[in-house]
Amino acid sequence: MSNILPVVFDGIAYGSWLFLMSAGLTLIYGVMRILNVAHGSLYALGAYAACSFAGAWLNGGLPAAGSFGMLLLAAIVVGGLVGPLLERGLLQWMYGKDEVVLVLVTYAVFLIMEDVIKLVWGVDSLLLPEPYALPGNFSLGGLAYPVYNLLLIGMALVTGLALVWALYRTRQGKLLLAVIHDREMSMAMGINVSRFYLATFTVGATLAALGGALTAPTVAVTPGIGVEVIVLAFAVVVIGGLGSLGGAALGALLVGLVRSATVRYWPEAELFSIYAVMAIVLIARPKGLFAVQEARKI
């Protein structure tokens, strides 16, 4: 039992992190049918902005606990500025085009933003270890774990529940579900679809930036961190079924647990573990675990 417990905890922690990455990606795809490759850059921007914001806060001699607030603020600022800028400035002109075209467009944005990040923050890594070390450790199975991981799990839970509540329990959410179900009919019924697209993209971008901001204290923020994340997030979203929030949650948890068990019992296969999960799931269910059924249209 003491052997299993750390594996499960590490799996849940990693899964929570994956879910934060994937939630925005699957939301944007579900509503807008855009596979947003620039999600990786928004994650990276969130991480860099978090380093700048929280770094300035800490350098100003302000209470260290406030640096957590700075992480959230960085995510909101990045998502709130870059999200609408991309959607209104670029993507709104692309709607109706083939999904592959949109993948290429967002990939172009991704490449541009990688260079913008290099231009603004340089190529040296940025470190922000204070929020990670501040809450200290707790013990599980005789091993020390950072409390920060618990905060990450909590954040993933709150994010997931908030999204579900907003989608299924609010009027705006229900209208959005109508847009997802049938865009043209929703427009005919007087729903301002364009406004919903803007809102969805902004929320998705903020979630990406939040993932980056919350990761920043645990890693060295370096050029290229967005690349690693987008590949993982795509895998999780594909496993769960493109566009499904519940699928992303289950996919993230599944990948987290399998990866954690692989690291423990068969470390040589770690690189392959996530893709093994993806292959097995796709063999059994080619559209992912919870693929949204397409309505047949004449």
Next chain:
Amino acid sequence: MRMSPSFTLRAAVAAFVMLLTVPASLAQQPIKVGIVTLLSGPAAGPFGVPARNAAELTAEMVNAGTVPAPYTQKGFGGTPIELVIIDEAGGPQKQVAEFRNLAPRVDIVIGYISSGDCLAIAPVAEELKKLTILFDCGTPRIFEDASYKYVFRTGPTGTMDNVSVALYLVERNPNVKSIAGINQNYAWGQDSWADFENAMKTLKPGIEVKTSQMPKLFAGQFGAEITTLLGSGAEVIHSSMWGGDLEGLVLQGAPRGLFEKHKVILSAGEPAINRLSTRIPDGTILGARGPFGPFAPDTELARWLKTNYQDRYQVPPNYASFKIAQAILGVKAAYEKAKGAGSAAPDQDKIIAALENLTFEGPGGTVKMSLGKGHQAVMDAAVGTTKVEGGQLKMVDVVRYPAEKVNPPDGVKSEAWIKTGLKK
């Protein structure tokens, strides 16, 4: 034959332009040196940009004749050098295309940090007959699996990094019984771990390997790996990680007691000193891929690089900076040896002949081009232990290993040499 007035005019203008340009072409043309280093991506910060900075500094000071002896002559044998810098990012396939574009534009190419790039470039350099100096990549396979006329490497291979830390460890912990590793899952990490594991098995037969963690390159997050290492009961943990991965390992591992419970070896940890500083816990065994950075000998050349680099870039030069400065100075030494007392510029074959088996001085000490039929450098190795003193990270208990002790003899492959007893 009648010539139109416009033709005559054009001919006159052309002749005039030619007359104007002749004196310029008779003037000294600089020697063009292509520099290929990672300017974007995760390796730009720890290696690529420090290397580019040192290359620019070295070229400038070589041209001004302000490098200490024996490099006081201006330029290469009196001829100034001019750098053409390109980005190494994009992988081997892209780099081969870039190399084919670069080669006709320059006289010499100095570059390549990634072992994958080096393995891909070497045969192309041979095909294009372009003198190419590999300055940083570590894989010993380049000159062990093939032999080249136009390709040289002025930095030592990765073999000695892991052999020297194994020797250092066993000298300090003669009763060590178990090891574990966490290395990036690609050629560098796999080779480094194999060299360390094999060296430990040779030095301490029967040593137990508890676990070998191989996270994906640039994974950045190692929660589950650290848990497994903490629970493995291994006395020693070896890692050849670099860049953001190494920094992530220290940031995530130190608060969880990874460095307290285990003796940790960071075989290529030196570039992280400037970034992490006192966050690297005391007692960590650290390598610098040779006698570079804090392990550099106290010579005028080392002081020259350290002082001038620090003054210009406000950080100390790391091993990538040392190695590219060393490559440029090595070519300068060969060029001037080939030129001799004559005034004519030596051709490429003469420079190659001069560089083969050359012994020259670099900012990291003596470099002997003694492996790979005179094309591969060996140097002394240096290993130390970290200690925070007065709020600063210091290297203590520094040991230097002679090049012959930590490198195989010429013609013997590294892996076989390690497995068969590390004999001279």
